[in-house]
Amino acid sequence: MQLGAFTLPNALFVAPMAGVTDRPFRKLCKRLGAGYAVSEMVTSRPDLQDSLKTSRRANHDGEAAPIAVQIAGTDAQMMADAARYNIDRGAQIIDINMGCPAKKVCNKWAGSALMQDEVLAIEIVEAVVAACLPHNVPVTLKIRTGWCASVRNAPTLALAAEAAGIQMLTVHGRTREQGYKGHAEHDTVAHIKSRLHIPVVANGDIDSPQMAREVLQRTGADAIMIGRAAQGRPWIFREIAHYLATGELLPPPDLQEVRTWLLDHLEDHYALYGEYTGVRSARKHLGWYAQALPLPAGAAAAFRGRINALTTCEEQLRCVSESLDEWSEPMPGHEYDPQPWRLAA
């Protein structure tokens, strides 16, 4: 798939997830088969651009191209400035967030709340496209199917955004009103795909190789984007890639291989956040990993308990290393759960 000057290696994308898909996690997903990843959203407010959180989010050191940065905001001029600011710091693609239902975002009428005001939404798209054009940076957009059940305006907005110059559109198959409840529907994506000329990406509840294939076939989408199912299971990308290529399911990953991935992830995580924040923010990832791995009953909870009590990088690394060694021993009678992910968000 082509996005501006970039040829993406495959059609498997990592969804932007604030607090989850930071640079270390995106790098690991790309290493394990994802063809493309979008950063966690960064604010367009200039007064917050120098905050530690935003500057960490704008740090793309060592990440494979293309570097896609998602911006969120409500003011067209500020969004254009934010696009330029991030391009100056290495962004090669700018994604506009009109898909996130988080309260913090919606209270400021950003994220998916923008779908309620199509005029402002397109004003923002036009301003960002104009800001990116001189730099040859493609602009992409992420939306939901609509504001609420009675206002499913994604198709109208999609057509207007295409006319305004976006080069790719991602659609999460829920309305803003749904939050993360119910099931994602992909018929709206199929409808939008049939009407647009730019690449369209399907997103929502894709959590297995079989579902990935089904959504691609049903929607005709150019790519799929995976969020929560990759939490603790970044190897889902290579599982899907293998299934799409061969029709066969890969066996669960070797635990010694997982040990290497986790230790590398932790080292990269500490390098970005430092020891105090790094050790604490790594706990959620480690909890998800334990939940996703084929462990005997009670092992994941015991591991989480141990991890949550540790406060240094050295202790956390040692605990992960020793636990993976322990779990690598044969565990008779224990079956791999290919779908450990739960709708927890």
Ligand SMILES: Cc1cc2nc3c(=O)[nH]c(=O)nc-3n(C[C@H](O)[C@H](O)[C@H](O)COP(=O)(O)O)c2cc1C
């Ligand atoms: C913890 C969390 C944080 C998220 N943050 C963002 C974000 O920053 N920007 C965005 O566009 N969507 C965000 N989303 C939405 C996801 O990108 C995705 O659209 C949604 O989770 C549905 O995909 P999934 O079912 O594969 O998880 C977030 C979702 C979660 C669970």
